[in-house]
Amino acid sequence: MTRADAHTPASSAPLPLFPDMSGKVAMVTGGSRGIGAATCLALARNGVRLVINGRDPVALQTSVAAVQAVGGEAIGLAADCSDLAQVQRMQAQVEAHFGAPDFVLAFAGGGTGRPVPVQDITEEDWRSSIDNNLTSTFFTLKCFLPGMLARGSGGILTMASAGARVASGAPAGYGAAKAGVIMLTRHLAQEAGPQGLRVNCISPSAVLTERTRATLSPERQARMQEGFPLGRLGTPEDVAAASLFLLSDASAWITGVVLDVAGGRVMV
Numbered sequence: 001m002t003r004a005d006a007h008t009p010a011s012s013a014p015l016p017l018f019p020d021m022s023g024k025v026a027m028v029t030g031g032s033r034g035i036g037a038a039t040c041l042a043l044a045r046n047g048v049r050l051v052i053n054g055r056d057p058v059a060l061q062t063s064v065a066a067v068q069a070v071g072g073e074a075i076g077l078a079a080d081c082s083d084l085a086q087v088q089r090m091q092a093q094v095e096a097h098f099g100a101p102d103f104v105l106a107f108a109g110g111g112t113g114r115p116v117p118v119q120d121i122t123e124e125d126w127r128s129s130i131d132n133n134l135t136s137t138f139f140t141l142k143c144f145l146p147g148m149l150a151r152g153s154g155g156i157l158t159m160a161s162a163g164a165r166v167a168s169g170a171p172a173g174y175g176a177a178k179a180g181v182i183m184l185t186r187h188l189a190q191e192a193g194p195q196g197l198r199v200n201c202i203s204p205s206a207v208l209t210e211r212t213r214a215t216l217s218p219e220r221q222a223r224m225q226e227g228f229p230l231g232r233l234g235t236p237e238d239v240a241a242a243s244l245f246l247l248s249d250a251s252a253w254i255t256g257v258v259l260d261v262a263g264g265r266v267m268v
């Protein structure tokens with residue numbers, strides 16, 4: 001591979017296709033924007049039928065329309081995944097429409113604000129990081145597991161972050177919440193493997209989405225990418241491609257792993 005190849009963004013690379021995924025059903029929390037929305041598109045192009053979740057109904061409708069525009073099938077369900085009753089309602093709607101999903105991608109979450117010293121983290125910010133990232137993942141898994149276990153096959157993906165792998169620029173509460181997601185993933189992989197479910201975790205470093213582009217100036221992006229052995233920041237399509245691999249039969253003997261989609265920035 002030449003150096004130029006190494007810089008090729010995944011968005012300009014051909015989309016990986018996994019024929020075994022065609023016709024399956026995926027529930028994607030946080031699928032209304034950013035990484036989740038790009039992953040929904042990649043799944044749709046692989047013939048996967050989608051239930052897309054987010055909180056904002058306008059963003060949700062945009063993501064559903066984007067999937068339909070490429071010939072995919074999608075419905076949108078608005079719910080706050082940090083609220084158990086809302087996730088339970090969503091699970092009942094999904095199962096009434098499609099039955100238990102083949103794949104659950106628990107991607108809802110995100111970081112809030114700039115890092116501050118631990119002693120200065122407010123109770124509100126701490127609880128918000130944990131609720132929005134760790135508790136929302138737990139509620140999603142708790143609600144969708146019974147149906148998937150009853151069927152005895154399927155794949156689950158959770159979403160961590162480089163902030164959970166190394167103490168770097170992320171807020172401590174966010175890093176702690178995402179580290180919790182990693183351990184929850186491992187516990188579930190151990191528990192559910194004998195019952196036919198594979199459970200893996202994606203852990204991206206800096207990915208350029210609409211949200212992160214709005215907060216990182218081009219100069220800051222240029223400075224940041226110097227810290228990445230592969231010489232660039234990530235794209236949502238980089239994460240989508242890794243997600244396809246971990247859900248497809250191409251990774252049939254892989255469970256309980258954390259895949260750092262991080263341009264070489266995280267090596268653990």
Ligand SMILES: NC(=O)c1ccc[n+]([C@@H]2O[C@H](COP(=O)([O-])OP(=O)(O)OC[C@H]3O[C@@H](n4cnc5c(N)ncnc54)[C@H](OP(=O)(O)O)[C@@H]3O)[C@@H](O)[C@H]2O)c1
Pocket residue numbers: 029030031032033034035036053054055056057059079080081082107108109110111132136159160161162203204205206207208209210211212
């Ligand atoms: N971008 C990065 O550099 C990066 C790096 C590492 C990890 N991650 C992780 O990747 C995931 C996606 O990040 P992103 O950068 O693509 O963020 P984004 O563009 O802000 O999208 C976040 C998505 O999650 C949804 N969401 C957030 N909290 C939710 C909740 N409580 N219930 C339901 N939906 C919720 C949002 O919907 P609404 O907008 O409607 O609330 C939206 O669809 C997050 O878990 C994030 O922590 C991102």
